[in-house]
Amino acid sequence: MSTTIPTPTSIDDAALQQKAKDHLWMHFSRQSVLEEHGAPIIVKGEGHHIFDSHGRRYFDGLSGLFVVNAGHGRRRLAETAARQAEELAFFPIWSYAHPAAIELADRLANHAPGDLNRVFFSTGGGEAVETAFKLAKYYWKLQGRPTKHKVISRAVAYHGTPQGALAITGIPAMKEMFEPVTPGGFRVPNTNFYRAAEMGAPADDLEAFGIWAADRIEEMIQFEGPETVAAVFLEPVQNSGGCFPPPPGYFQRVREICDRYDVLLVADEVITGFGRIGSMFASTHYGFQPDMITCAKGMTSGYSPIGATIVSDRLYEPFRHGTTAFYHGYTFGGHPVSAAVALENLAIFEEEKLVENVRENSPVFRQTLEKLLDLPLVGDVRGDGYFFGIELVKDKATRETFNDAESERLLRGFLSKALFEAGLYCRADDRGDPVIQLAPPLTIGPAEFDEIEQILRSVLTEATSHL
Numbered sequence: 001m002s003t004t005i006p007t008p009t010s011i012d013d014a015a016l017q018q019k020a021k022d023h024l025w026m027h028f029s030r031q032s033v034l035e036e037h038g039a040p041i042i043v044k045g046e047g048h049h050i051f052d053s054h055g056r057r058y059f060d061g062l063s064g065l066f067v068v069n070a071g072h073g074r075r076r077l078a079e080t081a082a083r084q085a086e087e088l089a090f091f092p093i094w095s096y097a098h099p100a101a102i103e104l105a106d107r108l109a110n111h112a113p114g115d116l117n118r119v120f121f122s123t124g125g126g127e128a129v130e131t132a133f134k135l136a137k138y139y140w141k142l143q144g145r146p147t148k149h150k151v152i153s154r155a156v157a158y159h160g161t162p163q164g165a166l167a168i169t170g171i172p173a174m175k176e177m178f179e180p181v182t183p184g185g186f187r188v189p190n191t192n193f194y195r196a197a198e199m200g201a202p203a204d205d206l207e208a209f210g211i212w213a214a215d216r217i218e219e220m221i222q223f224e225g226p227e228t229v230a231a232v233f234l235e236p237v238q239n240s241g242g243c244f245p246p247p248p249g250y251f252q253r254v255r256e257i258c259d260r261y262d263v264l265l266v267a268d269e270v271i272t273g274f275g276r277i278g279s280m281f282a283s284t285h286y287g288f289q290p291d292m293i294t295c296a297k298g299m300t301s302g303y304s305p306i307g308a309t310i311v312s313d314r315l316y317e318p319f320r321h322g323t324t325a326f327y328h329g330y331t332f333g334g335h336p337v338s339a340a341v342a343l344e345n346l347a348i349f350e351e352e353k354l355v356e357n358v359r360e361n362s363p364v365f366r367q368t369l370e371k372l373l374d375l376p377l378v379g380d381v382r383g384d385g386y387f388f389g390i391e392l393v394k395d396k397a398t399r400e401t402f403n404d405a406e407s408e409r410l411l412r413g414f415l416s417k418a419l420f421e422a423g424l425y426c427r428a429d430d431r432g433d434p435v436i437q438l439a440p441p442l443t444i445g446p447a448e449f450d451e452i453e454q455i456l457r458s459v460l461t462e463a464t465s466h467l
Contacts, residue, residue: 045072210247
């Protein structure tokens with residue numbers, strides 16, 4: 001259960017709630033809920049806990065939003081931001097440079113696999129994906145192949161909300177109200193092995209399923225025509241839909257296909273980067289070489305916003321000489337304060353061996369969550385590193401899922417509120433089949449896994465009576 005701490009006397013919850021109702025437009029939220037019930041107001045973070053305006057404490061089981069990898073309340077990062085702001089609060093990297101951006105680009109290139117040596121900064125993940133999309137199209141134009149402009153991604157995948165990134169996102173319900181979106185996005189099946197039979201894929205052999213899923217990418221490239229396809233965008237572990245890890249051999253097969261048809265492979269590591277899966281980049285963890293990596297979130301553990309697109313030497317080559325320029329950028333890309341915080345955050349990762357902590361404890365995390373499989377509501381536990389999804393089903397024997405009304409009643413009508421009231425902030429989501437997602441700070445270990453499991457067990461047991 002949540003633990004109460006003294007409420008700061010400077011916080012007037014009623015006044016803040018009214019101001020929120022009057023003026024705040026929250027992201028990815030039903031404003032009607034704010035209008036009717038107000039919103040939880042989070043005022044403090046410490047370690048793997050957050051505190052609301054009433055002084056109640058909650059386990060942050062989602063690292064904010066897959067972001068606070070090093071945990072909350074790091075005074076060291078706050079002090080780094082203050083020092084940098086005093087020295088140089090802002091200067092753009094439009095034809096100029098500053099030390100923090102240079103040093104961070106060097107650090108990221110050292111962590112990235114292979115020849116990914118060039119770093120283009122943005123302020124978040126969606127912008128990083130937008131950058132990769134534009135660069136892929138421009139690169140092929142510079143190669144004299146201007147018809148290569150299409151991009152392939154997977155069903156239910158989330159790659160951001162800017163118009164270009166939205167074309168790559170594979171969630172129809174998030175796109176239809178903004179149509180027509182940027183053209184050129186095409187979808188292939190994802191790697192949800194739990195639902196393999198429903199896709200007509202091998203359902204009893206994980207490796208065979210992975211090859212089947214990868215081959216659907218080749219099929220799409222052939223159908224659209226290799227001379228029209230610029231890039232394939234894939235998350236190493238797909239977030240939306242509930243943490244789909246890659247089957248053995250999947251990315252190796254995808255890499256072969258991309259090479260065969262001259263298609264760029266972009267690893268969207270906005271979530272999986274910076275230790276979430278057990279390596280600095282999940283591309284390294286799964287043993288494949290992308291042409292670009294997009295990243296953000298955990299780079300600063302959320303203490304300041306930043307994003308980046310890390311690019312191979314091959315893609316950078318046309319820009320090395322002459323008058324060719326990439327006319328693209330963001331005012332706050334490579335912001336001095338954000339870059340300084342990112343450098344200090346990565347230093348903490350190394351000093352405290354956070355990535356090694358994930359590698360060592362991920363099997364224990366999985367085993368702890370798999371205890372929940374004895375509950376009638378829990379159909380599947382999947383994921384990797386410190387990034388897991390728990391799929392909820394109506395019938396475990398048949399794997400029958402919930403209809404829209406049942407999902408609404410289960411997730412929004414009960415689970416989201418009940419889990420929070422029980423002291424666990426996480427995500428109960430139905431972009432795909434209903435799932436609970438967990439991505440806690442990389443600092444925790446077995447004792448915290450048990451705490452998470454106990455809260456989930458209590459709430460999911462009660463949830464059966466609300467169906």
